[in-house]
Amino acid sequence: MKNHRKIDKKERGMISRMLAQGKTIRAIAKELCRSPSTISSEVSRNRVWDTDKFIYDSILAQEEYERRKSKAGEKRPLKNKWVYHYVVDHLGLGWSPEQISGRLKRKHPLVKSRTVGMETIYRYIYDPVNLDDHLWEYLPRGQKKRKKQKGRSVHKSHIEARISISKRLVKVNKRCEFGHFEGDTVEGRRSVGDGIHTEVERVSRMLFAKKVDRINSEETIKAQTDLFSSLPAFARKSVTLDNGRENHLHMQLNKILNMKTYFCHPYASYERGTNENTNGLLRRYLPKQTDFSTLTQEELDEIVSEINNRPRKVLQYQTAQEVFTSYCSDST
Secondary structure (H helix, E strand, O other): OOOOOOOOHHHHHHHHHHHHOOOOHHHHHHHHOOOHHHHHHHHHHHOEEEOOEEEOOHHHHHHHHHHHHHHOOOOOHHHOHHHHHHHHHHHHOOOOHHHHHHHHHHHOOOOHHHOOOHHHHHHHHHOHHHHHHOHHHHOOOOOOOOOOOOOOOOOOOOOOOOOEHHHOOHHHHOOOOOOEEEEEEEEOOOOOOOEEEEEEEOOOOOEEEEEEOOOOHHHHHHHHHHHHHOOOHHHOOEEEEOOOHHHOOOHHHHHHHOOEEEEOOOOOHHHHHHHHHHHHHHHOOOOOOOOHHHOOHHHHHHHHHHHHOOEEHHHOOEEHHHHHHHHHHHOO
């Protein structure tokens, strides 16, 4: 097998002159004892745009060759510098690799240099060469290894005037109608007894949250009233809850705000999957056994805003805020 000999500086000068003389690629190849495909590749690769057409200039061609040669074998950080900085900046904002990848593909669908795959990001983060950068600490769970997480169950409790989720309309179950919520309370440190009441709109995945001093029915109905009363009627049609003790006064939502209430089956938290998932996002900021007494509502609002302005795969990498706002605008 013959060794491949690369085009050199002298040959580039000859190619440039012969092209200027109007000679064809085949004629140039014959004179230089080269393959026509070699000459064609050289010209196509190193030509430049000049006013209204491509030209081949030997000096510029040589500079381009030397630039590529200097970068040969160089390990690029996550495809290129622009993507690298985008990924690191948004990891710092709490975005997951999947959200970063999906958002880039949505914003730059036709520009390959501005997109990167989720697995590429994970591989870079966990590459032994890059572990000293501690990028894994920015991941939602901050783990050195990717692990599966277990879910959690809810507690059974007798609730007056309880309407089962099985009686909820099909259009609500299929997320065909805007304005239906799933609610729950995130517990703080048990010795303190405080918590955060959360409500998530099923179509947009928009999160609303309110601090409660005690996890009981009085505090919960007050938090729900505060959260829902700020919304227009078309944006608060119903709420689906679990069987916790804090939901005993749910009837007041119908009385005060004309909202329907539904309840999951006992030990079936998956029937409020949207809320459970979103509470998991909140737990990334406020882990279990966190003392919420030091948390202000303003600080909680900042966390909620960050979650609502993060792209979601289920929303085709739009943010919950964008989708919620869009539905509200369409209905006015």
